Amino acid sequence: MKIKNICCIGAGYVGGPTMAVIAQKCPHIKVTVVDINEARIAAWNDKDLSKLPVFEPGLDDIVKGARDRNLFFSTDVDKAIDEAEMIFISVNTPTKTYGKGKGMAADLKYIELCARQIARVSKTDKIVVEKSTLPVRTASAIKSILDNTGNHVQFQILSNPEFLAEGTAVPDLLNPDRVLIGGDTTPEGTKAVNALVEVYENWVPKAQILTTNVWSSELSKLTANAFLAQRVSSINAMSELCEKTGADVDEVAKAIGMDSRIGSKFLKASVGFGGSCFQKDILNLVYIAKSYGLNKVADYWEQVIIMNDHQKQRFSDNIVNTLYNTVSGKKITFLGWAFKKDTNDTRESAAIKVADNLLSEQANISVFDPKVVGERVYADLDYLKTRTTEENRRLLNVCKDPYQACNESHAIAVLTEWDEFVDYDWENIYKSMKKPAFVFDGRGILNQKTLEKIGFVYYKIGSGID
Ligand code: UDX
Ligand code: ADP
Numbered sequence: 001m002k003i004k005n006i007c008c009i010g011a012g013y014v015g016g017p018t019m020a021v022i023a024q025k026c027p028h029i030k031v032t033v034v035d036i037n038e039a040r041i042a043a044w045n046d047k048d049l050s051k052l053p054v055f056e057p058g059l060d061d062i063v064k065g066a067r068d069r070n071l072f073f074s075t076d077v078d079k080a081i082d083e084a085e086m087i088f089i090s091v092n093t094p095t096k097t098y099g100k101g102k103g104m105a106a107d108l109k110y111i112e113l114c115a116r117q118i119a120r121v122s123k124t125d126k127i128v129v130e131k132s133t134l135p136v137r138t139a140s141a142i143k144s145i146l147d148n149t150g151n152h153v154q155f156q157i158l159s160n161p162e163f164l165a166e167g168t169a170v171p172d173l174l175n176p177d178r179v180l181i182g183g184d185t186t187p188e189g190t191k192a193v194n195a196l197v198e199v200y201e202n203w204v205p206k207a208q209i210l211t212t213n214v215w216s217s218e219l220s221k222l223t224a225n226a227f228l229a230q231r232v233s234s235i236n237a238m239s240e241l242c243e244k245t246g247a248d249v250d251e252v253a254k255a256i257g258m259d260s261r262i263g264s265k266f267l268k269a270s271v272g273f274g275g276s277c278f279q280k281d282i283l284n285l286v287y288i289a290k291s292y293g294l295n296k297v298a299d300y301w302e303q304v305i306i307m308n309d310h311q312k313q314r315f316s317d318n319i320v321n322t323l324y325n326t327v328s329g330k331k332i333t334f335l336g337w338a339f340k341k342d343t344n345d346t347r348e349s350a351a352i353k354v355a356d357n358l359l360s361e362q363a364n365i366s367v368f369d370p371k372v373v374g375e376r377v378y379a380d381l382d383y384l385k386t387r388t389t390e391e392n393r394r395l396l397n398v399c400k401d402p403y404q405a406c407n408e409s410h411a412i413a414v415l416t417e418w419d420e421f422v423d424y425d426w427e428n429i430y431k432s433m434k435k436p437a438f439v440f441d442g443r444g445i446l447n448q449k450t451l452e453k454i455g456f457v458y459y460k461i462g463s464g465i466d
Contacts (some may be wrong), residue, residue: 182217239462249462338415
């Protein structure tokens, strides 16, 4: 079966970049990305490419080349479903904030709404592809909704988890380590799997396209993220020990990373991992393990999250302790708010928790991030409901200029590893700050020797606090 029309429901960090790349690589396929959020769709259609709702290096060029040729962004969900032979579901699956599984299980209400809409609208057979991270066996729930509420058309459900990392979405999509496609092992299932394999074969070598059963595919996504997050929590656990013993965590990471069995990636100690996937997927894994009565398995993975929470807490505690046990009324500058560099995404960013802790100590915070807008920063804090929106706005100020953010500040905390921070005029920043001027480098990106020569008191996560 040759696919000519693809529809993607959800124009977010996954759906937008993924469909842009499919459209670029498959000019013979019409790709329509739909979303119920009108502002988001308008931003995807904006002539000014700097207004795209998702910031990813290289994405603007790809959108420019394919948009209105075979890549379309629209709010007309029904029409796009009706026209497509293949429908990707890329809506958000946040952790549940209510009821059973609260704080752990994935909230599937958006997925269910999508499934019901697909069932209602479809008049021809469809291949439905799960793109969002979903707990194991979601495909069967989608299938049940489609088969029981549909117009007796045939649906095939595939799982095709996204492994792109934000900030490197474009290169990750253009050169994926592997593409994973899970489907039913029935003849119809195999046909659907092959149809999707053919789409990817337009640019991905066949050897890198793996096909499995649906459940293996769903579980592989959770497993990949759990393993990656576990590496970060493992090196972060070591960072605390380094600080006590005088070892330097970067030196330790380098030494172990050269062991080919371990490898060098995901060993950068930090103030804690963030992002829309790691925490959510591990909590999901924990919830699934518990629901099968596998308590030891659940505890094992939960520890990865506990370690991550601890790392954020310990970073803010260290700031308070070092500033003579009080930050009340002191100005503290945050360089970075995004959960990592090269993205404007702030979901689960360590900066949010660190700010919340310091605001509870009545600090005044000035935030500068090259790509995150002020409203996003306030929305992240307001969501915690620790204090009123007025208080958040009174205590925290978002600056458009990094030098202004640092002016008269007692301490700088580096929360995101943006490259530009390294090149700032640190001499001038030092001059404008209260003395002693502290830097708490939660990403280990700044040059300790240079900063100390200027006069800063410099603390790096995972090295010689004493
Ligand atoms: C992750 C997975 O990498 C991707 O395959 C999956 O599809 C979605 O989840 P993402 O959340 O975009 O991608 O970012 P990632 O690069 O994995 O980083 C996650 C967090 O870990 C970030 O906050 C990052 O700063 C932190 N991190 C990563 C570290 O602290 N140290 C490291 O060595 C690596
Ligand atoms: P991700 O990182 O998984 O891409 P995002 O939150 O960035 O998550 O994007 C998910 C998008 O899905 C949002 O823009 C949201 O408006 C959209 N969405 C959620 N439910 C529906 C729905 N039923 N129909 C269309 N779009 C939806």
